[in-house]
Amino acid sequence: MDDQPLLVTVAEAARRFGKSPRTIRRWIVEGRLPAIDTPTGKMVDLSGFARPGEDGAPEETIGEKGPDIAALELEIVRLRGEVAKLDALVQQMSGERDYLRQALAAALGVQKMLLAERSTAARPSRPWWKFWARG
Numbered sequence: 214m215d216d217q218p219l220l221v222t223v224a225e226a227a228r229r230f231g232k233s234p235r236t237i238r239r240w241i242v243e244g245r246l247p248a249i250d251t252p253t254g255k256m257v258d259l260s261g262f263a264r265p266g267e268d269g270a271p272e273e274t275i276g277e278k279g280p281d282i283a284a285l286e287l288e289i290v291r292l293r294g295e296v297a298k299l300d301a302l303v304q305q306m307s308g309e310r311d312y313l314r315q316a317l318a319a320a321l322g323v324q325k326m327l328l329a330e331r332s333t334a335a336r337p338s339r340p341w342w343k344f345w346a347r348g
Contacts, residue, residue: 219260220249226257 247258
């Protein structure tokens with residue numbers, strides 16, 4: 214391989230790695246991918262990476278270093294904590310939903326009662342707007 218850098222856009226690097234452009238930008242910020250700032254944006258230097266199918270390189274070759282197992286285990290623990298928090302939130306919301314259903318049923322009962330009282334109340338002999346008419 215020659216020493217000239219293989220510069221590609223973030224979108225092209227995303228296509229080659231099979232990842233989203235957002236992931237490629239995150240990798241650049243994390244220092245996992247070398248990049249050069251240009252007036253039109255960032256260009257990723259892929260000269261240190263094997264191309265898929267070249268020299269028998271597998272499709273998923275990103276670099277020489279594999280994933281950090283300890284970091285992945287920490288992420289799993291963090292995500293399990295998030296799941297536990299969300300489960301607790303779902304339980305809380307379920308209790309609040311049941312409370313609101315009971316409150317709505319009580320309000321509807323009161324409404325029915327008031328409508329029943331109103332329909333059975335004695336009606337005046339004349340409409341209210343004829344208050345000046347005598348008896």
